[in-house]
Amino acid sequence: MAAELVRGQNHPLSQVRLEIRVAAGKPVVAAATLGDEHGRIHGVEWVAHPGTPTLPGLEVSKQAAADHRLAVDLGAMPEAVHRVSVLLSLPLGGDGPARFGAVAAPFVAVTGLDGTEVASYTITGLDAESAVVALELYRRQGAWKVRAVGQGYAGGLAELLTDQGLPQAPHLAGSINEAVAQGLARSVAAPPPRTPDADRTRQTATPALGPDASGSTTQGAPGAVAPQPPTSPYGAQGAVTPPSGYPAEPAPTQPAAPTTGVPIDYSHPRRQSGAPPAPAPTVPPAPPGQPAQPVAGDATGWSMEERLYNQVWGMFEDLARTMAAYRSAVDFADSRMEKELDQALSDPRSRIGGQGDAAREAAQAKHAQLVDQARAALDRDLAQLTAESEVVEPALPPAFAGWDNPVWHGYRVPMEIPMALRLGDLHLPESPELRIPMLVRLPLERGLWIDSGDESLDGSSADSHELRRLALDTAVAHAARLLAVYPAGEFAVHVIDPAGSAAQALVPLVHTGVLAAPPAVGAAGVTDVLTRLTQRVDLVQMAVRGGAADSLPPGLDTAEQLLIVNDFPHGFDDRAVTQLRYLADEGPSVGVHLMMVADREDAAGYGPLLDPLWRSLMRLTPLPDDHLADPWVGHAWTYEPALVPPGSQVLRQVLTEVATARTKYR
Amino acid sequence: MTVNMTKGQAISLQKNDGTGLTAVRMGLGWQAAPRRGLFGSRTREIDLDASAVLFADKQPVDVVFFRHLVSDDGSVRHTGDNLVGGVGQGGDDEAILVDLARVPVHIDQIVFTVNSFTGQTFQEVQNAFCRLVDETNGQELARYTLAGGGQYTAQIMAKVHRSGSGWTLTALGTPTNGRTFQDLMPAILPHL
Numbered sequence: 001m002a003a004e005l006v007r008g009q010n011h012p013l014s015q016v017r018l019e020i021r022v023a024a025g026k027p028v029v030a031a032a033t034l035g036d037e038h039g040r041i042h043g044v045e046w047v048a049h050p051g052t053p054t055l056p057g058l059e060v061s062k063q064a065a066a067d068h069r070l071a072v073d074l075g076a077m078p079e080a081v082h083r084v085s086v087l088l089s090l091p092l093g094g095d096g097p098a099r100f101g102a103v104a105a106p107f108v109a110v111t112g113l114d115g116t117e118v119a120s121y122t123i124t125g126l127d128a129e130s131a132v133v134a135l136e137l138y139r140r141q142g143a144w145k146v147r148a149v150g151q152g153y154a155g156g157l158a159e160l161l162t163d164q165g166l167p168q169a170p171h172l173a174g175s176i177n178e179a180v181a182q183g184l185a186r187s188v189a190a191p192p193p194r195t196p197d198a199d200r201t202r203q204t205a206t207p208a209l210g211p212d213a214s215g216s217t218t219q220g221a222p223g224a225v226a227p228q229p230p231t232s233p234y235g236a237q238g239a240v241t242p243p244s245g246y247p248a249e250p251a252p253t254q255p256a257a258p259t260t261g262v263p264i265d266y267s268h269p270r271r272q273s274g275a276p277p278a279p280a281p282t283v284p285p286a287p288p289g290q291p292a293q294p295v296a297g298d299a300t301g302w303s304m305e306e307r308l309y310n311q312v313w314g315m316f317e318d319l320a321r322t323m324a325a326y327r328s329a330v331d332f333a334d335s336r337m338e339k340e341l342d343q344a345l346s347d348p349r350s351r352i353g354g355q356g357d358a359a360r361e362a363a364q365a366k367h368a369q370l371v372d373q374a375r376a377a378l379d380r381d382l383a384q385l386t387a388e389s390e391v392v393e394p395a396l397p398p399a400f401a402g403w404d405n406p407v408w409h410g411y412r413v414p415m416e417i418p419m420a421l422r423l424g425d426l427h428l429p430e431s432p433e434l435r436i437p438m439l440v441r442l443p444l445e446r447g448l449w450i451d452s453g454d455e456s457l458d459g460s461s462a463d464s465h466e467l468r469r470l471a472l473d474t475a476v477a478h479a480a481r482l483l484a485v486y487p488a489g490e491f492a493v494h495v496i497d498p499a500g501s502a503a504q505a506l507v508p509l510v511h512t513g514v515l516a517a518p519p520a521v522g523a524a525g526v527t528d529v530l531t532r533l534t535q536r537v538d539l540v541q542m543a544v545r546g547g548a549a550d551s552l553p554p555g556l557d558t559a560e561q562l563l564i565v566n567d568f569p570h571g572f573d574d575r576a577v578t579q580l581r582y583l584a585d586e587g588p589s590v591g592v593h594l595m596m597v598a599d600r601e602d603a604a605g606y607g608p609l610l611d612p613l614w615r616s617l618m619r620l621t622p623l624p625d626d627h628l629a630d631p632w633v634g635h636a637w638t639y640e641p642a643l644v645p646p647g648s649q650v651l652r653q654v655l656t657e658v659a660t661a662r663t664k665y666r
Numbered sequence: 667m668t669v670n671m672t673k674g675q676a677i678s679l680q681k682n683d684g685t686g687l688t689a690v691r692m693g694l695g696w697q698a699a700p701r702r703g704l705f706g707s708r709t710r711e712i713d714l715d716a717s718a719v720l721f722a723d724k725q726p727v728d729v730v731f732f733r734h735l736v737s738d739d740g741s742v743r744h745t746g747d748n749l750v751g752g753v754g755q756g757g758d759d760e761a762i763l764v765d766l767a768r769v770p771v772h773i774d775q776i777v778f779t780v781n782s783f784t785g786q787t788f789q790e791v792q793n794a795f796c797r798l799v800d801e802t803n804g805q806e807l808a809r810y811t812l813a814g815g816g817q818y819t820a821q822i823m824a825k826v827h828r829s830g831s832g833w834t835l836t837a838l839g840t841p842t843n844g845r846t847f848q849d850l851m852p853a854i855l856p857h858l
Contacts, residue, residue: 320740324740325739325740376771377768632738
């Protein structure tokens, strides 16, 4: 229940985040002063006014207006502040009234963020005064209270501020009036640009890709004053630098928070990642009777990347469930028909005459009808998902995009690690043309196993030599993608190729010089690489467990490490096998990942010893294979690896870019 | 406008303008009844569970309850188990969302049930209700109060079933006993 205060009355405040709303009928200036426990103002920096509208925990309008909303966060006030006085004054000059007696009694209210009134006060009895202390928020025994003051000053702001003990009062009053006069001159100003902090923050990576994605923030808050480019003491306002590596971006994104009237910014001034996300693309209203047009990024998330990630997973789940509905309906239709046919056959009466045939036909008709209905529902959902896929795919950032996506041709080395990586496509046999990107979170939680064994989907046991080559190509494509989506120098790739059989496939990696070291050949090379990586895992683990992460040797490469192992187990002794198992188990948590290119049959000699190794790796295939299940209903999904289109130079271009960036970085 | 339903009453889920509803929410809310006598402060928590059983031609095909929160087809979703009730003080404590347009074509009835998992009878439950809300605009379509609970631990609340091209809601309100929906199956079958 809102308390209507009379002059001198106080009221407890239960919230610390508040709004103070002012309604005066005529334009007035709203300001606030901060006082210490004796009510003293320490200097001009303790006054929030149109010239300096923001102080920690306090924000006032930059202009004179008939209505104001002052944002107050008492929790963010410095410890020294014990009193916040809210001042109103009539702007000097212009043709406005010069005394409060000539305007309607100003009304001030303290409200919560949701607009519920806590306390309100109508300042009556003013006459010749042109400035008034409306309210006072003050600390009393650790809790904040509000008091209705209503003390007017005929001498205007200068007199008011002098009375509050500010030595520079006349000077400050002058500068306030000047700021207000300036504000009146600029009637409409552009919304302020977002204050970018570092371009490594997530939220800058939010190009608005929808048809009318941006610009939805210009809301007319009641009594709002036109926002000005802030002259706030915080944050450099440089140009918004679009992050590299993301799809073509329209104009810099608009500020997410509506800046009209109530620009409450609770974020840390230097920590921009806490800022609200850029607005999600709005879905245009659907024409009646039709499903809404899909829009890329139509999901929750703090950045476009996260939204797209969530959208892809949403599509994945929707497809899984839609298919489950279809399959269960068809299964049901089948089982019902079977039952009905059984009944018809077992009924002796039906054997005479045409009854049996009639029953059979009826059962078949029922079956066909239900299956048709189910198919219609499935087709409707597939059409919707296909339409969504058509807008989502082109909008994907490189890490999520297929190699055939044009975004790879505009590739630039990213400044931050993406959320996830596309390892391939998933589809179901009923809808082979609808492909869902298979995104796994980064950093990788499990190693990868590119299976070069011949268990392909169609059962045709392809030439094992060919399979090995395909598996290696797949491994190179995945490794190149990992290299490309990590910032320069933050991902290192090692290769173990004991017999040198992968030389042909490894050309893109070797020639562009993106490998950490030339592929290790021979048993000695295997031992050397494995020992170094094992030591690294040991060291980092020790440091992490001992809580002494900063005491790692200075020469230690902090990048994530990927080890591509070809030709396992040839050239591996028992010790190397043990090391490999150790890396698979312990590596991912300290940034060392395995990528085995192997046929399990080759290692059959080790027996069950290696089963845990294979189980701990995520199996991927060079050819389409239905070995992956979704987490919701457990369909078998056909996986197809993300491969570079034949003849495309994109891989080489991207890797060259990576190599160049790395030299610059060093 | 809310229809306060009585046992056995059926309402069509057709909107006034003739278009069918697309999404409905079955909400369940309750509070523990105050205990008489000494040690009233020793409040006893009551765990009611809402479940939805999906039937195709009188065979149960899928069920949505606290251990299987989303039907396989994704059309029926349980918002999660509430073990104590009374959080919303009149709001829904557990809710099951049904996307009627996405319900697989062979599902023709969805039965909503309430069980007392902790075993208290409805005598110890206060202000228990079940309501059906149009999820698209938040309008309450029907409310059914678990009045006169009696010595029962379960109730078959209502069913939505296909009729023509749309769906119809029928209030059942049959008291029975059981800890989870499995125990209720024999009691549900006569209502199909």
